[in-house]
Amino acid sequence: MPKPPRLCSCGAIVPHGVLCACQQARQLERKRRYDRTRPTASQRGYNGEWRKLRAEFLRLHPTCAFCGADAEHVDHKVRHRGNKALLLNWNNLQSLCAHCHVSTKQRMERAADNAACEKC
Structure with a gap:
């Protein structure tokens, strides 16, 4: 039996195991913030x-x-x-x-x- 949909904090109902659009946007922004602070590949030794x-x-x-x-x-x-x-x-x-x-x-x-x- 499939798991029921869930209610996102933004109020949207989303299927089980799927990220809501607002969650996807937050995740993308979090990854962008991390990438801005991460050293470049050459700085990490990949030359x-x-x-x-x-x-x-x-x-x-x-x-x-x-x-x-x-x-x-x-x-x-x-x-x-x-x-x-x-x-x-x-x-x-x-x-x-x-x-x-x-x-x-x-x-x-x-x-x-x-x-x-x-x-x-």
Whole structure:
């Protein structure tokens, strides 16, 4: 049985699991504010050296490490957080498809963050 629609804070009735237009607008603005404060890709270390390494890694590892689909992203197994040694470490890289990069990997990182937070 499908879940019933819900009432948004703006008064609109929206289907279960769907964002209201006002919620979408707030979410978009929140992301824009975050992007304005975020360092550029080159400031985070993704320079020409990284682009060459990335292209070579994708050439040698063309499929997703999780699902086997065509890979589009080169991901760091351990987040580098500005550490150039981790950023450019070949053994710290894995090829991922777009779906696994934005869903599976992010879910794994959130779970690891939550587990680390519970230890505090």
